[in-house]
Amino acid sequence: MTSLIKLEIQKKTFKKKGFSILNDFELKVEPGERLSIIGESGVGKTSLLNIIGLLDTQYQGSYKLFDSSVKELSRTKLAEWRNQKIGFVLQESALIHSLTIEDNIKLPLMYANIEKDPTVQDHFKRIINKIGIESILNKKPLECSGGQRSRAVFARAVIMNPQIILSDEPTASLDLANKEKMINLLFDMNKEFNTTLITVTHDLDLANRHQRVITLERNE
Ligand SMILES: Nc1ncnc2c1ncn2[C@@H]1O[C@H](COP(=O)(O)OP(=O)(O)OP(=O)(O)O)[C@@H](O)[C@H]1O
Numbered sequence: 481m482t483s484l485i486k487l488e489i490q491k492k493t494f495k496k497k498g499f500s501i502l503n504d505f506e507l508k509v510e511p512g513e514r515l516s517i518i519g520e521s522g523v524g525k526t527s528l529l530n531i532i533g534l535l536d537t538q539y540q541g542s543y544k545l546f547d548s549s550v551k552e553l554s555r556t557k558l559a560e561w562r563n564q565k566i567g568f569v570l571q572e573s574a575l576i577h578s579l580t581i582e583d584n585i586k587l588p589l590m591y592a593n594i595e596k597d598p599t600v601q602d603h604f605k606r607i608i609n610k611i612g613i614e615s616i617l618n619k620k621p622l623e624c625s626g627g628q629r630s631r632a633v634f635a636r637a638v639i640m641n642p643q644i645i646l647s648d649e650p651t652a653s654l655d656l657a658n659k660e661k662m663i664n665l666l667f668d669m670n671k672e673f674n675t676t677l678i679t680v681t682h683d684l685d686l687a688n689r690h691q692r693v694i695t696l697e698r699n700e
Pocket residue numbers: 494495496501519520521522523524525526527528
């Protein structure tokens with residue numbers, strides 16, 4: 481079986497001279513795997529998710545995703561895969577302030593022109609119900625609490641039923657009950673749809689509930 485993700489990074493450099501992260505870093509992920517990534521602040525976890533999630537293609541190395549070489553994909557294809565195949569729960573995913581929470585969550589469906597599809601409507605209702613945000617659907621993001629906003633970001637990330645869900649500290653601003661709801665929904669999707677989960681976290685309890693835990697180390 482070929483891997484879902486086959487990433488070989490020699491290094492990722494920034495403009496600042498002499499500084500690089502993810503030196504000689506390799507990662508293979510199979511479909512349906514539950515993987516967590518831990519490591520001290522600044523080691524490159526978010527940078528790695530940006531690479532896996534096709535937001536960053538500026539690094540030395542090779543990356544095969546769904547059997548395609550990412551460096552050969554057109555910008556249109558990259559954007560399409562980001563919308564349809566990959567769900568992001570990122571630290572700074574902004575919601576659009578002028579739209580209601582419901583429209584924010586449904587935005588990826590609108591981009592893909594499938595918001596009227598009945599199975600999609602069912603999936604929407606199920607997600608909203610499971611993470612308990614029915615009451616804020618008509619509110620604007622700035623009328624919600626931080627925890628409510630992060631649950632909306634989460635709903636938007638999973639609404640397309642993506643094959644891969646990348647989460648960057650998904651539970652950081654949540655209380656225990658909401659943290660459990662989010663994790664249960666993630667793990668349910670993994671079971672039901674074989675969704676691959678890659679979760680960056682400082683929460684060792686959450687990390688250890690994944691099948692595999694990777695520790696990123698500084699190796700300059
Ligand atoms: N655009 C950028 N320009 C220059 N340096 C950057 C840039 N983005 C990230 N870095 C640097 O790369 C390193 C890795 O950053 P990254 O955000 O990936 O860390 P992290 O492991 O996610 O940390 P945290 O746990 O604090 O979120 C840091 O030293 C950071 O300062």
